[in-house]
Amino acid sequence: MKIFDTLTAKEEVLDTSGIVRIYVCGVTVYDESHIGHARTIIVFDTLRRFLESHGIKVKFIQNFTDVDDKIINRAKQENIPPLELSSKFITRYFEDFDRLNIKRADNYPKATDHIQEMIELIKNLIEKNFAYVSKNGVYFSVSKFKEYGKLSKKKIEDLVSGARIEVDETKNDPLDFALWKFASDEPKWQSPWGDGRPGWHIECSAMSLKYLGENFEIHGGGRDLIFPHHENEIAQSESYTGKNFAKIWMHAGMVTINGEKMSKSLGNTKSIEHVLKKWGPNIIRLFCLSGHYSKPIDYSEDALKETIIKWRQVENCYAELSSPEKDELVRPSSSFSEFFMKKADSIKKEFNDALNSDFNTPLALNAFFRLIKEVNNFASSEDISQSIVKNVEPVLETMSEILGLKISKISDEERNTINEFIKIRNTLREQKQYQKADGVRKQISDMGIVLIDHKTRTLLLKQEKICMED
RNA sequence: GGUGAGGUGGCAGAGAGGUUAUGCGUUCGCCUGCAAAGCGAAUCAAUAGGGGUUCGAAUCCCUUCCUCACCUCCA
Incomplete structure (x- = not known):
């Protein structure tokens, strides 16, 4: 199998001789998941199913980011502890994605369960002089990683001249990113450098390394993660191991809504709960797979x-x-x-x-x-x-x-019941009492079964309910 | 401003130098007691514009225009 690798910018052959190890960046659990998350997860779930259908062993890891400023802020608003909020949305996540018929990953590591691993990694980076302790936290020194920008094809000069990097006097270089942030409020953990929380990117380095080892086959996620998230993961991980991080970087395109980017500020986000209610899981899966994974798809x-x-x-x-x-x-x-x-x-x-x-x-x-x-x-x-x-x-x-399509099967009881109705209907049809016959057909369709009349017999078709009203 | 990905029929969406992809939609027939599903026909034709390379270009090169994404948290 060939897959387009974002890093080399060409198709690469996927090594299927052993276990195919896949790490997909999951969601930050501070809110409901939406159709964009669904698209990415459906793409990788389908990839996994495809490989497995060929007898290839897959180890599939997907993380939950359960410590993050957005979670903390949201928790404050709702006046509940941050970890309660994140665990609530993890539960929601599984409700949504089970209904989308997503096969469970082999593991769903959470950032908060891997603080120690992250600390070890950061320690090592400091020892190797890739990272430094500053006033507000521990930072990765981007200039020490000479290949920085190789994934997103960015030049460091361009990044520096980009106007949007906020100037932070406590950092050696504006491009440096946080591995550990000092914090006095909860949630916080002890570290050799001071109490605080991990930076965003370090969790994926630590957890992919722990569960998949070095140089695993596929690292995936949405396109929007290429920079800075995956770029930073590469910098940290490769500085730590001295080896290439992932063999293939695979990125799923964004979902737009009527041609517009989906965003909270536009108020056009479509939650998975919403789209499931409206269209059901199979239609959502088909829709998400109807365009090439690397390109955007438009929800309308x-x-x-x-x-x-x-x-x-x-x-x-x-x-x-x-x-x-x-x-x-x-x-x-x-x-x-x-x-x-x-x-x-x-x-x-x-x-x-x-x-x-x-x-x-x-x-x-x-x-x-x-x-x-x-x-x-x-x-x-x-x-x-x-x-x-x-x-x-x-x-x-x-x-x-x-x-990942699932046909609703008709149970034997259901079939028996309906066959009785069909007998009645057929008698009525023979007697040319079509209005009554159609009445019976209507009764059956109210049970969610459509009849297919063939020459000599009638078939039952169980239709998935679709509720197109918003 | 920088970087990247693109622009294909009414719509969706492949193909990557040489013959109609395919699907959906619409219209009219057929089938059916009527539907549903299906069939036939029509719409039926398109490769953003302009240059080039070539016997031949959606496909390769140059150029212009446009779209999207990323450069700040994002799947």
Whole structure:
């Protein structure tokens, strides 16, 4: 598999000979997660599923930043301890992301559980003269790391001349960033240099090193983390280990809302709770994968409505495959099943090729939907036979599993109940009492089941609820 | 101002020198008791503008314009 590496600015081959170690920068838990977080996490979750579907072992670590000024400020506003606030939003995080069908990471290390590791790292950096103690904290000396700027392709001169760096007299250099900040208020921890809190970037260096070791395969996150967060992580980590930090840097593009950047000040943030309520998890996943991960995607009603149609096709396809006719009941079927076997194979290959080529999910989805369409198309004129299901379903299942899509299954009780209704409806239809028959169909659809009438039988389709009103 | 990524049909979105990607939408037919799903046809055609290289350019080079992101906390 090839992945575009932000650092080398070209596609690099992912080493899958051993365990693929992935570290993804998670969220700062001071508020609800939003669709932007969802996009990034869905991208990496899908990547992980893809690798695992090929039997590749993945170790997936995603952190929580649970100590930070934003958390402290928010906690003050709500008049609760900062750690209570962060733990509340961690709980919320899992509620949201479980519903998005995100596989749990192998570990979700929290910054506050790794203060000691960070202190050790900082100690070492001071010893090696990469860091210094100043009035307000311990700082990393950017000028000591001669490759600073290599990830974000920034020149130190440009950064210095940039007007926005605030002048801080206590730092040796305006570009230096905090490893440890002295603080007298809570939360604070003891350190050899004074009580305080860790800087933001150091946690990821400490925790990725602890859980994944040196020179792990993929370090990911949103594009907005390239600078300064990941740039600073590189500076610290490589100064500490003397080795390259991550082999591949993979960054997910931003989500815009109707073409605008999503921000609190614009008031256009879309929380995951909100979008889940509105569209449900599968549509959100499909939407997030409908553009290349590295490019921005635009969240809009129209885009999501289009995704509903896609999702309906998937549901329809699964309904068609759910109750196949026995082969002997179906007209000459061996050639069809052979056709489908070839079709499914070539589509499976296209799907894999697309993902192997810098994780091209739009192209992979294209293949996925062609198979869906093929089945739906066939089913509208012929009955689906067991041998077709046998050929198509495993391929479809593998792809759905990689994409993290979950079809709502109809329980046996539900099926039995509805089949009784269908019998009644069919009797009414035979008697040409169509209004009554449609009434029965309406009753069934109120239960969330759509009927698909075929020549000789009626299929049940369970539709995911979508509530488009805000 | 600096840096980076881009600009492809009504919309979404691939392809990276040589033949219609694909999907969605819209319109009209077909199928259906009616729907749903599906089929057929039409819309159906596009590569930001201008130069170049080439037998041939969305694709390579130059240039102009525009968009977005980052440079401050961000996924």
